[in-house]
Amino acid sequence: MLNSFWVSFQLKNTYRVNSIIYALKQIPLIKKILPDDLYQNTGIKILGNIISGLIELYTIFIGKLLYVATMIFGMVYVYENQMDQANLFIHIFTFLTFAGALLNTYMFNPTNDKYYAMFIMRMDAKKYTLSNYMYALAKVVIGFMPWTILFGLLVHAPLYVCLLFPFFIASCKILMSSYYLLVYQKKKKIRDENHPVKAIWLVLFLFLLLAYALPYVQIAITPMIFLVLAIVTILLSLLGLRYIKNYNLYREIYKEILTETNMKVASYDNKDVVKESVLKQIDVDQSVTSNKEGYRYFNDLFMKRHNKILLKSSKKIAVFALFCILGVIAVSLVNEPMKVTINQAMLQILPIFVFGMYMINRGQTITQAMFMNCDHSMLTYAFYRSPKVIVLLFKERLKSIILINLLPASVIAVGLPLILYVTGGTSNTIEYAILFFSIIAMSIFFSVHYLVLYYLLQPYNEQSEMKSATYSIANVGTYMVCYYMLKLQLPTLTFGAVLVIFSILYCVISLFLAYRLAPKTFKIRS
Amino acid sequence: MKLVVEDICKSFGEKQVLKNIHYTFEQGKIYGLLGRNGAGKTTFFNCLNKDIPVEQGKFQIGEESLREVTIEDIGYVLSTPQVPEFLTGREFLKFFVDINKDKIKDLKSLDAYFDFMQIAPEDRDKLLKDYSHGMKNKMQMLINIIANPNILLLDEPLTSLDVVVAEEMKQMLRQIKKDHIIIFSTHIMDLALSLCDEIVVLSNGELQDVHKDSIDEKELKENIMTILKGEKDYAK
Structure with missing residues (x-):
């Protein structure tokens, strides 16, 4: 009995140590200094065992x-x-x-x-x-x-x-x-x-x-x-x-x-699990058709067959946003002190919406589905990899994604100035416009951002594993910047103006880069 | 028309996978590219398909005067079929025909193509994600044939098909071979012998010809085994 336990314990431990070493090898800088014959290396084995022991202690006590x-x-x-x-x-x-x-x-x-x-x-x-x-x-x-x-x-x-x-x-x-x-x-x-x-x-x-x-x-x-x-x-x-x-x-x-x-x-x-769940995002409804041609037909069907994660979910967000806006308006109508607070908040609130717009943007989900359900197989065809086609499809996709994300964005973009107006307005009328345009600009910014990142860094390999550290870092960076915005309190006017200008500049530069570089960078990672 | 491979070299790190390969493939023949696991068959195809760069040498095509092989010359059927899962078979075919309209000679109706590939009417409007492995394979083959490329590369395409589909595919390949240069990689010797007109063995990074006609099958197999095991060079 004791022997049986010892054998199984060692088995579990070996498995855990190897997982730890594998995890170490995934970290960008560390993997460079680690030798190739890692799994034979005694020093690293000992380190793995120590970590494994700590995990065991953790599961026992912590x-x-x-x-x-x-x-x-x-x-x-x-x-x-x-x-x-x-x-x-x-x-x-x-x-x-x-x-x-x-x-x-x-x-x-x-x-x-x-x-x-x-x-x-x-x-x-x-x-x-x-x-x-x-x-x-x-x-x-x-x-x-x-x-x-x-x-x-x-x-x-x-x-x-x-x-x-x-x-x-x-x-x-x-x-x-x-x-x-x-x-x-x-x-x-x-x-x-x-x-x-x-x-x-x-x-x-x-x-x-x-x-x-x-x-x-x-x-x-x-x-x-x-x-x-x-x-x-x-x-x-x-x-x-x-x-x-x-x-x-x-x-x-x-x-x-x-x-x-x-x-x-x-x-x-868990890559199989991810793959399977992404595959499930395809709507089985075959009655969906398209009257377009060629690559437009192809892109149109992709967007329609992924309705569940695209249009449908963006409609849901739009409806939810609408209810929130109506709720805030209702509260401010019946409660006078709240009305004043909300009015003041509207002129400070824009940084929070950077995070909000980040959260509701479907960009990352869409690009993942694009790869796993489409580009993963299509990139094996030579015609699909020709520079002209890559740029053409990039444009088509960009249009679709911007439109899909604009649906909830426009509800919010109209809603915010409306709330501002209902709660007492502002002396500076340009603030209404700034609220509207900065929300729209952010929505377009995130749409462009995710698609350009995907095309420039195409992070997946043949097995649909994410292999680009740069891509992960860019994503975490995006999150951190947006999260940091939550803590900022800046006047809507200046912040909004900066936001709009930044978004426009970012879009112009990144689109220029995407058109120039995507034909080279958009391929399956080896 | 012929495909001339001239002095192709390819290494991965220290390992030289293709060593100064010279060979001429001709139209109207099915070439069986035999090699052991890891011999470099797929690497050879990937180089030809420009998926990976070569260090040296060139691939040329033509009748008398030769020109560089372009991506349009090649149809490449992978061992694991790759199809866009969110489309139906018919939609994928329509899309492909749409974008290649001006290149396809004697354009047929979509159903005629499905008939040719023996894809049943009830399957044509199913999503490709629900296709079986064999059906995906047929679909991929169809897409590659419609564009009518000069060179057709088939990477172990029949290995995982059931006997009926495999036989259908063989028939189809024999049917279309007169207009193409077909190179068919496999590690199953009997398949190569039964389907191919020429046997080419890739061993130790080199391509070697094995003549089929002059000797009986047993001797032929022994010759091939000798080359595959890398024991000695087999002289033509």
């Missing part, structure tokens, strides 16, 4: 610390002075433990290491499961112990409660696992832990409600009740353990749990 500190200890202070802190602590903890047992048994969690060990390496399913299950339980007890003692004593819970809690948690998990094993034995039904059914959600919700709502009506579990509950659970769990130990259907169960789709989702390498 996650549980965060859980106890925020979900339980922190919540005790929400009910400040209403009732005894120790009772509150015990009460919330007990019900969350029930919820946790339901949600996370370890045994029914589909993970890669299980798949590798039992199916690829053909380890004995029972020995593997039992030994690793024991380890998982030990991790629960050891990982919780310091925190139940620390936080328990902080709220003045009796020491025996603090000491019992980790065992109580483990016992609940054991009982839950044995129950599921029993269900499988009787009915051949299995639960997939990562995709709980509705009933499970309902029970879960109930437990959360009991945990957090009962204290509101001054009801909580006392240490005595907990003591009885814990002793009963722990005694019962001994029976459960015996059942688990004698159980013989593990291989059968894992055959069901560790299906291919589950493994794909759990896999570190």
